[in-house]
Every structure is written in C-alpha cells, then in structure tokens.
Amino acid sequence: MSGILQSLFEIVVGLFSFAALLRFLLQLFGAPYRNPVSEFSVSLSDFAVRRLRRVIPGIRGVDYTPLIWAWVLECLLLVANLTLFGMVRPFELLHFLPWILAMGAVTVLRHGLYILMGAVFVLAVLSWVNPYSPVMPAADALTRPFLNPLRRLVPMMGTVDLTPVILMVIFQLTLTILVGALEMMAQRLM
Numbered sequence: 001m002s003g004i005l006q007s008l009f010e011i012v013v014g015l016f017s018f019a020a021l022l023r024f025l026l027q028l029f030g031a032p033y034r035n036p037v038s039e040f041s042v043s044l045s046d047f048a049v050r051r052l053r054r055v056i057p058g059i060r061g062v063d064y065t066p067l068i069w070a071w072v073l074e075c076l077l078l079v080a081n082l083t084l085f086g087m088v089r090p091f092e093l094l095h096f097l098p099w100i101l102a103m104g105a106v107t108v109l110r111h112g113l114y115i116l117m118g119a120v121f122v123l124a125v126l127s128w129v130n131p132y133s134p135v136m137p138a139a140d141a142l143t144r145p146f147l148n149p150l151r152r153l154v155p156m157m158g159t160v161d162l163t164p165v166i167l168m169v170i171f172q173l174t175l176t177i178l179v180g181a182l183e184m185m186a187q188r189l190m
Contacts, residue, residue: 009080017073019044021111024066031141035134045069067108074111075104102186110179117171119143124164143167 023041031038045066052065078100082088088096119142126133143164150163 006081006084010077013073013077013080016044016048017070017077017108018111018115020049020066020070020073021108022115023049024064024070025112025115025142026138027063027066029141029145031138035138037135037138041066070111071104071108074107075100078103078107096190099186099189102189103183106179106182106186109182110175113171113175113179116142116146117168120147120164120167120171146170 019041022037023045026038026041033039033042048069049063049065052069053063056065056068058064079093082096082100083090083093093100119139122135123139123143126136126139130136146167147163150166151161154163154166156162
C-alpha cells in the first residue's frame, strides 16, 4: 500500500512540476500563448506561480517563477520520499538539505531535457502527419533554437531533415554524460 501511495504522490507532484517547467520553457523560447500546450501548463501551475510572482521578480524580461516552482516541487518530492517513506527522520533532514537542493536542480534539468526531447519528437511526427496542428507552434518554438543551428551545418537528405534525429542524440548524450555527472556530484553531498 505504501508503494502505491508513493507512486501516486510522485505522479501528482511530477505532473505539476512538469507543467511549471513546460510553462517556463514555452515562455523562455517565445511560444505563442494561445495553444493547447501553453494553456495546459498555465492552468496547472498558475495557482502557485501567481503567488510566487509577488515575491520573485522577473530578470531581463524572463519570469523565473515557474522554474523555481518546479524546483521547489522536486525538492518537496525528495523530502517526502526521505521522510514519509522511511529513510530519514524529520529532525535529520537538515543534514540532507544540500543533497536535496542539488538533486532537485538536477531533476529539473533532466525533466527539461525530457520536455525538449518530447517536443522534437512531436515536431517530427506532426510535420509528417498534421503540420497545421494547434500543438505545432509550441513544439516549433521549443525546438527552433536548437534545430536552426544544426540545419545550417547538416544538409537535407533529399526531402528528409535529419536534424531532429541528431538533436535527439545530442539530448540523449547530454542526459547520459552531463546530467549523470551532475547527479554523481550531488550524490557526494549525501
């Protein structure tokens, strides 16, 4: 029963964290607000972001509140996993605080890469199936900053654009090497 509750808790908190992170990335890369993806992420994160925005100012036109909210949620999930599910007593939690903060940041980075990988996949599929889908502008905005430099370097193979495949490989390598190294460094804080 404890495993089911833990999984359910992780799914719910993870959904809110992904929505906040998606909102941050869509805003950062200038995705149009009127699309189903943006509306979904705003509807799931707006209750917290509005309150936090009163305390956390934007910097150079970028609202970091959704990113911070995603990080806080991931840290809370780690705290819950440590305390509620039996690893650490609550009064010992201060000892694990550097690890919690670092692992929360690494998890947000990992989830951000997953979102970008998902956007590349959606863009590739929709470009073949339905390029006029209402989701297409959001996927295009998330992937354009990464695909455009690659498109200048990698020529088209007939009518096939290989840059999404190359970008997926780059993202996967980043996950494996960079995020893996950061995760190992954070584990040393424990």
